[in-house]
Amino acid sequence: MEIRCDQFQELSKKALKDWHLQQALQSFGTRIQAMRNSAFSLLDNPEGLREQAHNIKKETLERLDEYLEHLEKKVIRTGGRVHWARDARHARQLIETIALNKGVKTVVKGKSMVTEEIALNEALADCGIEVSETDLGEFIIQLAGEPPSHLVGPAIHKTKEQIAELFSEKLGVRRMEDPQEMTMFARKTLRKRFLEADMGITGVNFAVAETGSIVLFENEGNIRLSTTLPKIHVAIMGIEKVIPTLEDLNVFLKLLARSTTGQKLSSYISIITGPKRDGERDGAEEFHLIILDNGRSRILADEELRETLYCIRCGACLDFCPVYLKIGGHSYGWVYSGPIGSILTPQLINRKQAYLLPYASTLCGACAEVCPVKINIPKILLVLRKRLIEDPKWGKPTSMTERVIFALYAYIMRNRWLYEKASRIARIAQRPFMKKGVLKNLPPPLNRWNRHHEVAPLEKTFKQQWKEFSNK
Ligand code: SF4
Missing domain, CATH: 3.40.50.10420 (NagB/RpiA/CoA transferase-like)
Structure with missing residues (x-):
């Protein structure tokens, strides 16, 4: 079987435009989630x-x-x-x-x-x-x-x-x-x-x-x-x-x-x-x-990644993954798809070919919540992302633009004054894009983020929300 993991972005875009696939995934996801939850409730x-x-x-x-x-x-x-x-x-x-x-x-x-x-x-x-x-x-x-x-x-x-x-x-x-x-x-x-x-x-x-x-x-x-x-x-x-x-x-x-x-x-x-x-x-x-x-004994020898081998191939992490349920299995480009594919494939095949897969997740944690053997998939995804960035054996070096953006982000997050100012500016800057309670038509490249899902606006800062929550 041809390995096409490096085409993840193109394959996903195609999947999102496939009306039949979207229908099939939507009806499958709703049915299977209800069935799994009801069986576990017993x-x-x-x-x-x-x-x-x-x-x-x-x-x-x-x-x-x-x-x-x-x-x-x-x-x-x-x-x-x-x-x-x-x-x-x-x-x-x-x-x-x-x-x-x-x-x-x-x-x-x-x-x-x-x-x-x-x-x-x-x-x-x-x-x-x-x-x-x-x-x-x-x-x-x-x-x-x-x-x-x-x-x-x-x-x-x-x-x-x-x-x-x-x-x-x-x-x-x-x-x-x-x-x-x-x-x-x-x-x-x-x-x-x-x-x-x-x-x-x-x-x-x-x-x-x-x-x-x-x-x-x-x-x-x-x-x-x-x-x-x-x-x-x-x-x-x-x-x-x-x-x-x-x-x-x-x-x-x-x-x-x-x-x-x-x-x-x-x-x-x-x-x-x-x-x-x-x-x-x-x-x-x-x-x-x-x-x-x-390649399994290599995974076994790696304490940070070993849990990947606990998998019993039940498919539940796919059924609850918001990414899988939008792009389907073929977008992952090889045999294993969904959250387990995102952590297993880069460890089994040529890692450089599969460097995009650990990013195919919102890190929402739904996969870990339903996994019957409690594999901490989000944690493994983060370990893989870290290695892909830091180790040339694992991945593709990050682009200069990305490095600058993340360095800036890290700098702001470490500086309280800057963080508060940036949050205030972001709240003002989002106003022209708010429509009926959600952010719409963001300018490029941010529009890639909200093209296929609704993004809730930032109404209050985390600190304000925390204060309100603590005072309840
Ligand atoms: S839910 Fe857990 S056991 Fe099932 S396929 Fe996913 S990782 Fe494997």
């Missing part, structure tokens, strides 16, 4: 649970080597094979080798962000292997030849009319109006592919070191079919996906579906421990687990 102690999940991730990553070795031993003991992949290219080679050695011609795939990260589909296609995405959203974007625009809902950027058009154009069927009918059509098309597939490839939501099991959450049943019908199952996970025990899984069971889709539990949860055993009717005959690093 928990006795949601904060305690999030804290528990955070601590499990923290403690696991502190002893990650031990847990990964334990996981490897258990997978081998249950009849599976484990492969360690240094980077994306290595992971692709490992999977290609397994497929080519077994004469695999067709693959069915469950939704997996890590396979997007390593651009697996393209690599398998180059080897002459036909890959079918089986998650409905992935099926749609595979037909459209697009990358996913959300961690969980890869096709949320498409309206039902666009999907109907796509089915008709790519699959040569009459234009369908009813989403139910389109779903049934996709299901029928995919059913045949499941039955014929030589290999199933999936990601991993959690890998349990205690038992050597991998755990997969889904709502459509396609992952269960991908892991049980083909003779070979290959699962791929980042090193951070391991958790110590099944008891720990219990904590994530309560959090993941609530954060992802606002459900108490996903419709299907598969716990797969090795290949099918003698006498068992279902399951793959061969099970391979690929454990991928691809």
Whole structure:
């Protein structure tokens, strides 16, 4: 997949002008936020649970080597094979080798962000292997030849009319109006592919070191079919996906579906421990687990950024991010979008290419408030911004204009007299631009700031507001 993170500004501008995208994002955001909040309101102690999940991730990553070795031993003991992949290219080679050695011609795939990260589909296609995405959203974007625009809902950027058009154009069927009918059509098309597939490839939501099991959450049943019908199952996970025990899984069971889709539990949860055993009717005959690093151990070694690896890819931070809900996933230019993309992408790919992403945030903190594992995303964004400015290895040097503006700003903020004078001048200067209680038509370059959202005017200084608040 082409990396276009350095085009973040152009892609965002295009997204803001895309009427269909704006409709889709608005309706998605409203629905998913209400569903997530309602699902969390049913928990006795949601904060305690999030804290528990955070601590499990923290403690696991502190002893990650031990847990990964334990996981490897258990997978081998249950009849599976484990492969360690240094980077994306290595992971692709490992999977290609397994497929080519077994004469695999067709693959069915469950939704997996890590396979997007390593651009697996393209690599398998180059080897002459036909890959079918089986998650409905992935099926749609595979037909459209697009990358996913959300961690969980890869096709949320498409309206039902666009999907109907796509089915008709790519699959040569009459234009369908009813989403139910389109779903049934996709299901029928995919059913045949499941039955014929030589290999199933999936990601991993959690890998349990205690038992050597991998755990997969889904709502459509396609992952269960991908892991049980083909003779070979290959699962791929980042090193951070391991958790110590099944008891720990219990904590994530309560959090993941609530954060992802606002459900108490996903419709299907598969716990797969090795290949099918003698006498068992279902399951793959061969099970391979690929454990991928691809820059993760570098993140692990960095104490200021390590929390990034706590992520369980639930997508909640995207659903509540005011920036993501305006510009959509494709603007971020690579696989991971939204707040998690803004902190993960610059750490995984060439940092200079992704230097704009940590700025794709208002630092409002909504992401941290909903993150089920309590990742302090705003703090990580600030660490990244600081490094991008200060360290030439990380980013692009800031322009002279920007440096002068910020130096001036810092000088004013440190000088009480200047600060008070500047606030007074700003309040007077804003008057010609005030309309119905908000600032409109600011002159360039300030108009970039209020072109797509309303800016509240500065009516009272912070000190005045603080005084009033304290006297209440
Ligand atoms: S950062 Fe948190 S909220 Fe965002 S996808 Fe990861 S786990 Fe979910």
